[in-house]
Each structure stands twice: as structure tokens, then as C-alpha cells.
Amino acid sequence: MTPFYTIWDQLLIDSLLAGAYRGYGFSHGAAKGLPSRIKKGGNRLEHSLEDGTMIRVLARSIGCGCLLLFLASLSAADDFKVEAGYTMLFDGKDLSGWRYPGFKGSDMEGKTETPDKRVAVENGAIVMRATDDKGKGGIRDLYTSKSFDSDFHLILEFRAAAKADSGVYIRGPQLQVRDFIRRGEQKHMKKFKNDDWNELDITVVGTEAVCRVNGERLQTMKVPAKGGIGLQAETGKFEFRRVRIKVKD
Numbered sequence: 159m160t161p162f163y164t165i166w167d168q169l170l171i172d173s174l175l176a177g178a179y180r181g182y183g184f185s186h187g188a189a190k191g192l193p194s195r196i197k198k199g200g201n202r203l204e205h206s207l208e209d210g211t212m213i214r215v216l217a218r219s220i221g222c223g224c225l226l227l228f229l230a231s232l233s234a235a236d237d238f239k240v241e242a243g244y245t246m247l248f249d250g251k252d253l254s255g256w257r258y259p260g261f262k263g264s265d266m267e268g269k270t271e272t273p274d275k276r277v278a279v280e281n282g283a284i285v286m287r288a289t290d291d292k293g294k295g296g297i298r299d300l301y302t303s304k305s306f307d308s309d310f311h312l313i314l315e316f317r318a319a320a321k322a323d324s325g326v327y328i329r330g331p332q333l334q335v336r337d338f339i340r341r342g343e344q345k346h347m348k349k350f351k352n353d354d355w356n357e358l359d360i361t362v363v364g365t366e367a368v369c370r371v372n373g374e375r376l377q378t379m380k381v382p383a384k385g386g387i388g389l390q391a392e393t394g395k396f397e398f399r400r401v402r403i404k405v406k407d
Contacts, residue, residue, distance in 0.1 A: 348374070
């Protein structure tokens with residue numbers, strides 16, 4: 159099988175390593191452990207820059223790096239598959255199926271950003287920004303166009319910036335969803351991940367909603383018999399993704 163990288167790629171790596179040692183002023187003794195090819199890398203780099211070879215190597219390597227990043231992004235985007243029986247409320251592309259601001263707001267069909275730019279779709283997630291395009295914060299709500307009046311199971315993932323505050327509306331009442339640990343709240347949660355994705359699980363039976371984060375209890379609350387689902391923008395940056403629901407027939 160042909161190696162993924164060529165001798166030119168190895169030359170680049172060796173040269174940069176040698177350059178790092180030179181740039182940081184390591185003594186000859188400190189560099190003794192380096193392979194002989196790396197010790198000579200600095201000279202190779204200098205000569206290659208003169209005849210243009212290294213420019214071509216850099217272009218080639220940068221191209222390979224971009225390709226790897228592109229493939230990695232595709233892999234990450236394709237990893238998630240919705241469970242059988244569940245319907246996606248957010249497709250990762252636009253805000254179709256949602257209204258803003260609030261359930262009486264404008265239909266966001268086909269839009270990737272609200273008119274005030276407070277809410278936008280970025281990298282497969284709904285991003286609640288700290289402020290709108292005029293620098294104004296405060297509470298703003300994104301609501302489903304559809305009402306969910308039967309029992310349902312809602313699952314989504316959220317990621318909070320440091321000490322950010324948001325919420326999920328369940329047929330009207332708000333469930334506080336926050337950067338719990340850094341705010342000194344919900345201290346019993348051992349699985350909460352700072353600056354990473356956490357799973358919110360909401361099961362509604364009748365007028366009771368049982369809510370968990372990463373499988374750990376968050377809250378049990380009373381909710382109306384009818385209503386939609388909303389996501390709140392309040393304080394700091396907050397992101398939601400993989401929003402899906404299974405409605406009982």
C-alpha cells in the first residue's frame with residue numbers, strides 16, 4: 159500500500175522540528191537525542207526555501223491537512239442517526255418548523271438566522287447568542303410551530319458557555335437549563351461536562367415532565383396539557399443540537 163504521506167511530507171516535519179530546536183536556542187547537547195535526519199533539517203529547510211521546493215511542500219501539506227479536516231467534519235456530522243420512532247425538530251440546516259420571537263412570532267421556514275441575528279444555525283446547531291445585532295441582550299424565545307398535546311419523549315443536546323443561562327419551555331413553563339457546575343448549581347451532577355455537549359432528556363406523561371441531564375435527575379415539574387416546545391436565549395452563548403421527539407399515538 160502506498161504511504162499516505164510522501165518523503166516530502168517527512169522532510170517538512172523534520173525541518174520544522176529542527177527549526178524549532180534552533181529557534182528556541184537548544185544547545186548541541188540538548189539536541190543529541192534527535193535523529194540525524196532531523197538535526198540536518200534546518201539546513202534542508204534553508205536550501206529548500208531558496209529554490210522554492212519548500213513552498214511546494216507547504217502547499218501540498220496544507221492541502222492534505224485541509225482534506226483531513228474536511229473528512230473529519232463530514233464524519234462528525236454523519237455520526238448521529240435519529241432513533242427509530244423519533245422525529246427531528248431541527249435538521250441541523252435551518253430553522254424550519256420554528257417561530258421567533260415566541261410562539262406568536264414569525265415563521266422561520268428556510269431561514270438560518272432570526273431577523274435580529276440573536277439566534278442562528280452554525281455548524282449543525284442552534285446558537286443562542288448573548289446579544290442581538292444591536293448589542294441588546296435580554297430574553298428571546300424560539301418556539302416550535304407545532305403544539306405537542308400528547309405524551310412525548312424529547313431528547314436534545316446543549317452546550318453552555320461559562321456561566322451561561324438558558325431554558326427549555328415545555329408547553330409554556332420553563333425548565334432552567336444552565337452551565338450548572340460553574341454557576342454553583344445542581345451540585346449532585348457528576349456527569350455534567352463543561353464546554354461540551356450534555357444530553358437533556360424530558361419525558362412528559364399527562365401533565366408531568368421528568369427531566370434529566372446525562373441520565374441524572376434535574377427536575378420534575380407540572381406542565382399544561384397542551385402546548386409547544388421552546389428554546390430560550392438569555393445570558394451568554396448557548397447551543398442546542400440533535401433536537402428530536404417521539405410522540406405517543
